[in-house]
């Protein structure tokens with residue numbers, strides 16, 4: 001398998017290292033459920049006995065696992081390749097007893113547009129919130145190369161009008177305001193000043209104009225964030241920031257100067273979260289994008305129908321479904 005160099009995937013590397021099975025870990029306990037799971041089970045159940053499957057943008061392998069579980073249930077011998085541009089190691093990150101994991105060939109740091117599999121070696125391709133993150137023209141060209149005649153492909157993609165995108169846009173807006181408020185910088189300044197004063201001389205801090213200025217700026221920023229949090233339906237990102245800073249102040253006495261590292265870690269997690277939301281926003285598929293993507297598949301020799309919408313319970317838009325097929329040889 002070819003490796004991908006030079007792309008910053010750290011925000012995804014971190015996410016998968018923390019052991020979530022899907023990219024929607026807040027919405028699903030364990031693996032995808034409901035309509036999304038049904039769609040994938042139906043797809044993999046239609047596979048021949050010894051099908052070779054390629055799951056692109058696999059993350060910790062949620063969709064590859066469904067394929068593996070279907071293979072076990074139907075006693076079929078699928079060969080499953082699961083690739084991601086990010087650094088992944090699901091065998092180490094997930095619970096070792098996750099059924100079906102060991103039968104999957106995971107390929108870390110492997111981009112969909114340069115996956116390194118042999119020509120015409122793949123019978124089925126899957127991608128859950130995956131294809132739309134990749135450089136589409138290059139990926140579809142690569143898929144045309146690796147797919148065998150008659151190969152079938154299925155992708156669930158982010159819908160630009162879904163609640164997920166609405167929430168992401170709001171969180172990104174709040175993330176920008178959080179950054180502009182200087183909240184983390186003011187917290188770091190004050191923690192630094194506190195570290196210079198011995199614990200039994202804390203009263204000196206109140207008399208230090210520099211520390212007083214940092215304290216005032218921090219309080220102003222905190223007031224701003226509280227007010228923003230009270231006006232939004234998605235205050236999580238602000239609450240996480242405020243809880244993180246509060247945790248650092250509580251642990252300052254014990255951790256001393258190391259508390260600054262903790263603060264930096266919290267900040268880095270938050271920034272990684274925003275970077276993933278930014279990727280998500282860029283990846284979302286509008287009506288026009290949907291038509292362009294289908295046209296791209298046609299141009300590379302695939303048959304593909306117009307995309308369909310796919311819904312969660314309560315009629316919530318979950319994404320767009322693209323199915324494509326490479327004709328069998330005449």
Ligand SMILES: C[S@@+](CC[C@H](N)C(=O)[O-])C[C@H]1O[C@@H](n2cnc3c(N)ncnc32)[C@H](O)[C@@H]1O
Pocket residue numbers: 009012021022023024056057058059060061062063083084085086110111112113127128129130133134135
């Ligand atoms: C939203 S996550 C979906 C992961 C998984 N399919 C799931 O549903 O849980 C998108 C994934 O696509 C990966 N990705 C982004 N660009 C890629 C590329 N060019 N080739 C392969 N994977 C890519 C990211 O690293 C990330 O793990």
